Amino acid sequence: xxLVKASEEYLCSSLSSDSAIDRGDASSAELAGRLQDxxxxxxxxxxxxxxxxxxxxxxxxxxxxxxxxxxFLEGRLDTSSVSELAKTGSGKSSSKNDKDLQERLRxxxxxxxxxxxxxxxxAKLRETDxxxxxxxxxxxxxxxxxxxxxxLDYVLLIQSSIRFPTGDSVEDAELIxxxxxxxxIRIKRLLEEARRxxxxxxxxxxxxxxxxxxxxxxxxxxFEDQSLLLHYLCQELAQHYLSQAGTYExxxxxxxxxxxxxxxxxxxxxxxxxxLCRGGIPDRFRKQVWRQLVHFKCKDIMEEKGPHYFRNLCSxxxxxxxxxxxxxxxxxxxxxxxxxxxxxxxxxxxxxMDLQDVLLAYCCHNPTIGYCQGMNFIVGMAxxxxxxxxxxxxxxxxxxxxxSNHYFDQNLIGAQADQQVLKDLLAHRLPQLYRxxxxxxxxxxxxTLNWFLAIFFDAVPFMV
Amino acid sequence: xxxxxxxxxxxxxxxxxxxYAGKTCLVQRYVNQMFTDTxxxxxxxxxxxxxxxxxxxxxxxxxxxxxxxSERYQSMSRIYYRGAKAAVLCxxxxxxxxxxxxxxxxGELERNEPNCLIYLCGTKKDMVDIEPGSRATPVSQVxxxxxxxxxxxxxxxxxxxxxxxxxxxxxxSDFVDNIKNMPLEKxxxxxxxxxxxxxxxxxxxxxxx
Numbered sequence: 079x080x081l082v083k084a085s086e087e088y089l090c091s092s093l094s095s096d097s098a099i100d101r102g103d104a105s106s107a108e109l110a111g112r113l114q115d116x117x118x119x120x121x122x123x124x125x126x127x128x129x130x131x132x133x134x135x136x137x138x139x140x141x142x143x144x145x146x147x148x149x150f151l152e153g154r155l156d157t158s159s160v161s162e163l164a165k166t167g168s169g170k171s172s173s174k175n176d177k178d179l180q181e182r183l184r185x186x187x188x189x190x191x192x193x194x195x196x197x198x199x200x201a202k203l204r205e206t207d208x209x210x211x212x213x214x215x216x217x218x219x220x221x222x223x224x225x226x227x228x229x230l231d232y233v234l235l236i237q238s239s240i241r242f243p244t245g246d247s248v249e250d251a252e253l254i255x256x257x258x259x260x261x262x263i264r265i266k267r268l269l270e271e272a273r274r275x276x277x278x279x280x281x282x283x284x285x286x287x288x289x290x291x292x293x294x295x296x297x298x299x300x301f302e303d304q305s306l307l308l309h310y311l312c313q314e315l316a317q318h319y320l321s322q323a324g325t326y327e328x329x330x331x332x333x334x335x336x337x338x339x340x341x342x343x344x345x346x347x348x349x350x351x352x353x354l355c356r357g358g359i360p361d362r363f364r365k366q367v368w369r370q371l372v373h374f375k376c377k378d379i380m381e382e383k384g385p386h387y388f389r390n391l392c393s394x395x396x397x398x399x400x401x402x403x404x405x406x407x408x409x410x411x412x413x414x415x416x417x418x419x420x421x422x423x424x425x426x427x428x429x430x431m432d433l434q435d436v437l438l439a440y441c442c443h444n445p446t447i448g449y450c451q452g453m454n455f456i457v458g459m460a461x462x463x464x465x466x467x468x469x470x471x472x473x474x475x476x477x478x479x480x481x482s483n484h485y486f487d488q489n490l491i492g493a494q495a496d497q498q499v500l501k502d503l504l505a506h507r508l509p510q511l512y513r514x515x516x517x518x519x520x521x522x523x524x525x526t527l528n529w530f531l532a533i534f535f536d537a538v539p540f541m542v
Numbered sequence: 543x544x545x546x547x548x549x550x551x552x553x554x555x556x557x558x559x560x561x562y563a564g565k566t567c568l569v570q571r572y573v574n575q576m577f578t579d580t581x582x583x584x585x586x587x588x589x590x591x592x593x594x595x596x597x598x599x600x601x602x603x604x605x606x607x608x609x610x611x612s613e614r615y616q617s618m619s620r621i622y623y624r625g626a627k628a629a630v631l632c633x634x635x636x637x638x639x640x641x642x643x644x645x646x647x648x649g650e651l652e653r654n655e656p657n658c659l660i661y662l663c664g665t666k667k668d669m670v671d672i673e674p675g676s677r678a679t680p681v682s683q684v685x686x687x688x689x690x691x692x693x694x695x696x697x698x699x700x701x702x703x704x705x706x707x708x709x710x711x712x713x714x715s716d717f718v719d720n721i722k723n724m725p726l727e728k729x730x731x732x733x734x735x736x737x738x739x740x741x742x743x744x745x746x747x748x749x750x751x
Contacts, residue, residue, distance in 0.1 A: 407612070410562045414584040451561070451612040452586045489617045521621045524607075528586035536583070 230319040233312040253305035345374035375475040391439040401438040404449040432466040450486040452531040497523035556623040559632030560643035561611030564665035571700035635664040638678040660693040667699040
């Protein structure tokens with residue numbers, strides 16, 4: 079019932095919305111009306127049902143009493159007929175008594191029959207009531223699902239109201255909404271509601287007081303601008319609603335099922351794994367899946383180098399000439415990897431030390447490649463989910479297995495080759511775009527090089 | 543990209559210099575007029591920023607390419623500085639190697655982009671102010687390079703903002719002066735304009751996440 083109330087409130091408040099989402103509001107209002115009617119109907123039906131059930135139980139009680147009485151009388155009849163047989167003398171009076179009793183029995187039997195009919199009728203009535211009750215519940219469920227969809231659409235709509243007035247940098251973004259405080263109030267209310275299910279969501283108040291919100295990956299968020307704050311909250315809400323949606327649940331179920339079956343050997347079932355990964359790896363499985371995929375890719379190297387390879391590399395770091403060659407560049411980049419993440423924002427913190435160890439260890443592992451800017455992002459990302467050793471193997475897998483050996487080399491030959499291939503592909507597959515870029519003299523790789531080198535680290539939102 | 547209106551001029555500027563010379567800070571300081579305590583991520587490839595300024599009655603859009611300083615990206619730098627009208631060679635006043643790198647870039651530019659004006663820019667001036675001993679290259683040496691390149695020399699601090707605006711304003715005004723002196727020059731081929739994408743095409747802020 080609480081949910082129904084809340085959605086009703088939500089729907090009622092929709093009535094006061096602005097013109098931008100008028101159409102949605104109209105049908106929201108309609109839904110709210112329907113929902114209210116249904117609810118009223120439901121309540122009255124329930125009352126009715128309760129009354130009928132009361133009546134039924136009192137009838138049943140009566141029936142039991144009557145049956146007791148009948149049994150009692152029958153007993154008495156038996157004993158009296160026995161005694162009558164014994165006392166043949168007083169036949170007249172006893173036969174009269176007998177008649178009375180038979181008369182009473184008949185009356186009681188009639189009554190019994192009537193009451194039985196009544197019980198049957200009531201049972202039937204109850205059945206129809208129950209059916210209509212289920213139907214109503216079903217309707218409420220559909221309406222609630224629809225409300226959830228509206229909510230998601232609403233926050234997505236608000237998110238898409240972002241504008242970049244100077245047109246180029248994220249810092250200039252502003253959210254343009256009409257209708258004064260209306261949306262702020264509504265989003266606050268939605269957030270309150272969502273926080274009951276997911277208390278990890280930030281509150282409007284804390285963020286608007288310039289408090290720092292740390293999201294589930296450890297990234298800090300702070301907002302100077304109120305409207306951008308709303309935008310961020312909508313982003314969080316949308317994420318929340320999606321995680322509540324049925325399709326997402328289905329996806330999660332499929333993952334759970336897959337992990338239960340192949341949790342120890344995910345890499346040997348690529349056919350099933352691929353589509354699952356494309357739908358997104360749930361956070362709770364990410365570590366396990368990444369780890370296994372990396373180990374699978376690096377199997378030969380790991381077997382050759384032995385189980386303590388990473389630890390050995392680390393212990394030799396302090397006096398390794400290979401490490402010292404890159405030590406300065408790496409140390410300059412440590413703090414420039416994920417400055418907004420709490421794990422990587424303090425010098426000397428575990429995240430920073432791990433990052434340094436992994437990058438230096440890699441220089442010793444593969445001196446021909448050494449350290450290349452961009453690796454720090456890959457390792458930082460891996461460290462958000464895995465320990466240093468697995469992050470090391472992730473870098474090995476990326477730099478030597480997933481990419482060609484030349485990808486990160488001294489001239490980034492592999493990366494440059496990839497850019498050329500991308501350009502050729504573009505010319506082949508999207509000739510119009512290719513010709514347009516040629517005409518306005520834009521070099522595609524100025525945009526795409528870092529997508530490839532840091533594996534989209536900065537190019538797509540983090541949770542994707 | 544700033545949308546160019548009628549009569550506005552496009553100017554491509556490239557920032558070159560050794561890693562950690564403070565190129566990103568300089569651009570961000572100029573574009574956003576602020577310096578943040580939290581460091582910027584190191585640049586891969588290059589980052590783009592733009593600003594619009596008014597000089598001598600003309601509006602100029604500065605298209606600034608902030609390149610990665612790492613050695614490995616050197617071989618790719620050409621795609622960023624190709625067709626640039628101005629280059630800011632950044633070097634860290636406290637790092638001797640970074641000055642050598644600036645010298646390297648000046649040679650590279652003179653070979654490949656002879657029409658590109660060079661602006662020499664020593665960064666982290668505030669650190670030298672606090673500790674004069676930290677200056678890594680003698681001023682005379684820097685000045686002599688500037689003379690050789692017929693380049694302006696600036697000492698900037700992105701922390702305090704010292705001389706940051708001056709660098710970019712000077713670049714813009716030189717650009718406008720040059721155009722005025724050569725009125726017959728055709729519109730440069732490297733200036734470009736992206737038409738406003740229609741709603742369906744533009745993804746922009748990813749709303750689904």
